[in-house]
Each structure stands twice: as structure tokens, then as C-alpha cells.
Amino acid sequence: MEQRVAADPKDGSTPDAAGADARRRIPRTDAVLRDPRLLEAAGRLGTGRVKSAVHRAQQRAREGAVPPEAVADTAVALLPRSPVGLRPVINATGVLLHTNLGRAPLSAAARQAVRDAAGPTDVELDLGTGVRARRGRTALAALRAAVPAAPAVHLVNNGAAALVLAATALAAGREIVVGRGELVEIGDGFRLPDLLVSTGARLREVGTTNRTTVADYAEAVGPRTAFVLKVHPSNFRITGFTHAADVAELTDLGVPVVVDIGSGLLARHPLLPEEPDAHTQLTAGAALVTASGDKLLGGPQCGLLLGREDLIGALSRHPLARALRVDKLTLAALEATLTGPATPTDEALAADPAELTRRAERLAALLRADGADVRAVASEATVGGGGAPGVTLPSAALSLPERYATALRTGPVPVVGRLEAGRCLLDLRAVPEPDDAHLAEAVRSVEGRWAT
Template sequence: MDASARLGPGPVRDAVRRAQQRAREGAVAPEEVPDTAVALLPRTAGGLRPVINATGVLLHTNLGRAPLSAAARQAVQEAAGPTDVELDLETGVRARRGRSALGALRDRVPSAGAAHVVNNGAAALVLAATALAAGREIVISRGEMVEIGDGFRLPDLLVSTGARLREVGTTNRTSTADYADAIGPQTAFVLKVHPSNFRITGFTRAAEVGELSGLGVPVVVDIGSGLLAPHPLLPEEPDADSQLRSGATLVTASGDKLLGGPQCGLLLGEEGLVRTLARHPLARALRVDKLTLAALEATLTGPDTPTAEALAADPAELTRRAARLAAALSDAGADVRAVPSAATVGGGGAPGVTLPSAALSLPEHYAARLRTGPVPVVGRLESGRCLLDLRSVPAGDDERLAAAVRSAAEG
């Protein structure tokens, strides 16, 4: 396909100018300018570059968190044109937006009376606070007043909705009695927040949802990481279904973390309450587009996501993969060896949990070369070596990873 038709004239002109400049500098011969320009063309008209995540952090925020499954990617492509997102094709009249995606979400969380989706996890909590607590109080433990990343703090987020915070307990210990003493006529709801990116150990106490559900006010639980049901490898990570069964009125979560889907915010809970939130004026400003709905539904109904596969990866097979790659790359002249490694969930999920893994260990200077290569590879630096952890690399990317290492070795 003609590059101008695929990318637009601007990127093509830029590639030609850069190739010509390299010829002026003597980096390439004049007759090599056309091939150099072709090599400099971007893959797409967008500015984002696909990378291989070899950090060992399965949900790396700087790399876009959960990679979508092949089913979700195909669903996005199919939804890119006109779709029936708000049209019932049988009757020809307007229909509820994203109804099949919402149905799939409810099917995955049987204890939820209804579900709603907004554009990210923080937006889910903002919608709940705005609709339920503007001008009223939210009761929350001091130990759960967290910072959610990039300087954004939960207290600031909640106060911006017009709600007032009633802090109870201490940083390390908050009892059910602390909540009960604070509840009054101005209480809109009790908020439980999973401190998903840190752990407090030692002399600690936190009230459980089941204890709080009997206090006579709604209990909203922000589980953060988007786990819909219990996971055997993550026994301490709260999930939506269990929290609702324990008595939570509403659960909020992110879709692009342990669920393995696109960026979105999930609201699950009592039918009447969720319907109220979905009809609030702010819900319109926070709604998701058809591409997100398509990716979410395919994530919920399709095969295992890359995140689920990475969590379930067999450490012995990771070790065999590392050994095979290291042997092949050593034969090609790279300074590489296979080593044991420890991966993490990341993305604000399962703090303190490590997953046994295996990695390729390379000299430190490989890190920059790999990041800036034709196929960018992002690893991590540890003890003066560049580690490429295979738990976060799908097995199908092994050859691309090897090619990137060979290119870095030659550079």
C-alpha cells in the first residue's frame, strides 16, 4: 500500500527529510536514501509505539497496563465502523447503550443486581460520590486515604465532588465501632478502599465489609484491581463478587488491571442504586465509547486474557524458555545468561506478591539499546544487569525478543 495513503503525506515527508539528512552527514550513501526513508516510516499514523514488556510487571502502568486479548483486539476492529451501539436492529428503535457488554459483566458477577461502565476506575468512584454524597458525608478509615498514582490523592478526588470526608480510626487500626460512632444523619455512605499498591503489617485492624453492612447505611467498596471472582494465586486480593456477597451495596473497580480488559471503570451493585448512578447527569460525561464496550465484552466472554495467561504461567516452562533463548543468543555472540527472577502483578494489584519467573540477564548497556531499537523492548535494571523477565512476555513473542537482543548486540 502506498505510504502516503496509509500514513498521510506528513510522516512520509518527515521520513524522506531524515533520510536525506543522514546522507548529508555521511551516515548512509546517497543511493541508500530511498531504502532508509522506507525504514524510517512509522508503522501507523498514530504516535504510540508497541513495545515488548519484559519488565516482569504484568500490569505496567507506563506501558498501558493490561494488554488486550486477540479476541478483544478483533472486537475493537469490528466496532471501528458504524455499529448498533444504541440501536435495536430488530425494532429499529433506540436501545440501551452497551447492553450486551453490561449483560456480560453481570453474568461474570452473579451477585450484582446491575452494572454500569465509565471511563476509568477513579471516574467510577467520582460518579458514586457525586450522585450519593454531594453536600453530605462519606465515612472512611484514615488508613485508606491513599494516593492512587501520579500525585492524585483519593481525599482530594472525593472532596472535589462536593462531599465531606469523615475520617475514623487510625492509620493502622480502624474498628467497626469507629465507623458506627461516626455515622449520623449526614452520612451518605461508608467507603472501604483497598490499599492496592502498599501493605501495612504488624499491629493492624481493619473492619470487614460484612461487619459494616449492618450499620444502616450503604457500603461502597473500591476494590481497585478489577478482580471479579477469587483467584487462587491472589488470596488476599478482594474481588467484586465476594464483596457484594458480604454485604457491599456498590463495588467500583478498574477494567484494565486484573480483569485484563480496556481502561474503564466498573460499577456493580444493587439494581436501584446502579440505575440511579447511570441516570445521573455526570454519567454522560464519563461514559465509554463503542470501542471500549467492544473490547470489554470480548474480554468478559472470550478466551483467557494475556494477563490471566501470565498469572498462570508455569515457572518450569519459563525456565526452559529462558534457557533456550539464552543458548541461541549466546551462539549468536550476545553476552547473555538465563537466571531465576521474581515478577509482580503491578497496576496497583496484589502488593507484596511475587511470582516465580525466569529472565535473560544482559549487560546494563543493553537496556537503552533495547528501548530504542526497531522493536522497543523494556526490561528492568537489577544489580548492574539488564533483566528481560519472561513472565510478562507471551511465548509467541520469543522470536521478536531474540531478534531485538541480536540487534542490540550488533549495535
């Protein structure tokens, strides 16, 4: 028996014919790529990525998910906001130097310096003479000026690398004397003893977890000793029946004293009285101080080596120094950090709790007017990044229902807060005031998504 196919009541064609007609109307790739929005995107993201988005949009049209006329719009919607996977976020965790969020945010001066250094620069060229010059000389001069107690300075690509270079250049095949209470884990499962032993040095542990005296170090120092190492314990504190020999007590042992202060504080800070700083350790007699540049210094990720000229000279000329050197962008950002205005880290540390409360109350009032379940609350922030363990900083936060946490984190402008007592807190101490509008818009965006 002959089977008949019902006609489409809209245009009289069969369903198959209608589908084929729609597919014939899908625009060609080259035609879609001429869309001004996609031409602009190709300049930002690359032609390959834009063409891939067009192909995916055309496939959706073939499957009937979008009409042929919407291919260009769909391709634009499929494009990423940035050519890289890293996304800017608002740090509302209350942790000023959040390792998972890249630690110290760069200052406006440092960001501009990175942009200026992105093209060809005179990083190793003396423009006056036309001959090769010392790499990063102006950044090194800025670091030297920032730490007058350091006769010489050197840079590597992170804080752990600074300690590795020191151990490799000064102690390979020899001994490093270190207190047991300072054999710390530095994060992500990496442990200081493993790091040091990997350089070919041998560790000579002295004292106990909670008490190490000068006599313990003196008994261990011998002909095979390369240096005594002092390490600032990060992320924890030992209290109670404790004792740790200080640098000044160790300088008479006949070997260099190397101090890893970790957090990159160059001079004493009134809010962080127990945090070791480079100036104090050097004036107390440390031969070498190592630190990170992306923590309390507020700069890019790098490792600082500050100390005696003979030791810095040996480190800078060691073959490993080449593998650990920093690039021109880091040099530019560090110099601008050292010579420019206060960094975002400085500003967050110095934030006035009363002003933070005023900001939180103003934002809460605005958002409540829009129907959000939000209130301003007192909060406590921390330094983070291994700096100032146990120190809390009075702050203020927006308190929202817990369900906001995921929605804010996955929004168009990700906002990362913290969960506390069944609420999502957005702590303002690490949020620059100009970002308050973005924070409010992010909360409104969540409300809008739930409303629809």
C-alpha cells in the same frame, strides 16, 4: 590578478558547477511521490506525512548529504513505522500490569472486537425495530453475567471515574465515612481524599492509620452520612499491630457500604488469596463495588460499578454519567474480554515456573551461540497496577550486561526489562511464548549494532 579555479579532476567541471548540476538532478516532488513504496505509505500514514518526508529527503540532497538518486530511498527511511506515536513494546519487566506500559494487554479476541467495532456499529440501535437501544447493552449483559452477585452494573471510562460518579451522585453535599488507613494516593500524585472532596462530598475520617474498628464507623455515622467507603490499599501493605473492619461488619450501620476493590478481580483467585474480589464483597453485603477494567480483569481501561439496582440506576441517570461514558471500542473490548478465552493477564498469572525456566534456558543457549553474554536465572515477578501488593510470583529471566537495557529499550522492537544487581533482566512471565523469537532478535540486533 586573475584567480583561477581548479577543475574537478573527475569531470572537468568546477566544484560550484558540479554542485549546481547535482541540485538540478534532484527529482521533483510529484515524481518521488509516484514511488510505489511512498504510494503505499500514503495510504497508511497520510499524504501530508509522506510529502514532508520527501521534502526533507530533497533538502538532504541539496545539502549534498545524499545523492539525488537516493531521494526516494531516503524519504522511505524517514517515514515512521506507525501513524501514531505509541509504539508496541515487549514487557520483560516482570511486572504483569505495568502502568507505564498501558497495564493489561488485550486478548486476541478483544483486539479483533476493537477492529470489528471501528466502523459503524449498532452501539445504540436495535436493528430489529430500527429504534434507539440501550448503549452497550451486550457488554453490560456480559458484565452482569460475569458477576451474578451484582443485581445491576454500569460502566465509566476508568476506575477513578467510577468512584467519582458514586460520590457525586450519592454524596454531594453530604458525608462519606472512611478509615484513615484507606486514604491512599492512587498514582501520579492524585490522592483519594482530593478526588472525593472535588465531588462536593465531605470526608469523615475515622480510626487510625493502622487500626479502625466497627465502633469507629458507628460513632461517625449520622443523618448526614451518604455511605461508608472501604478502599483497598494499592501498592503497599500495613503489617503488625493492625485491624480493619470488614464489609460484613459494616452492613448493619444503616447506610450503604461502597467498596473500591481497585484491581478488578471479579472472583477469588487461588494465587491471590488476599486480593479483594467483587463477588466476595457483594455477597458480604456491599451495596456498591467499584473497580478498574484494565488490571486483573485483563480488559480495556474502564471503570466498573456493580451493585444494588436503585444505586446503579441513580448513577447511570446522573448528568455526570454522560461525561464519563465509554466509547464503542471499549465496550467491544470489554465484552470480548468477559466472554472470550483467557486473557494475557490470566495466562501470565497461571504461567508454570518450570516452563518459564525451560524457555529462558533455551533462549540463553541460542543467544550464547551467537556470542551474547547471557544466562538464564531465577526471577520474581509482581502483579503491578496496584494489585496484590507484596505478592511475588516465581519466574525466570535472561540476565544480560547492564548496558543492554538502553539499547533494547530504544531498538526497532523496544524491549523493556529491569536492572537488578548490575545486570539487565528480561523476565519472561509477562512475555507470551510467541514473542520469544522477537526477544531473541532484539538481543541479536543490539549485538549487531555494537559489532558495526
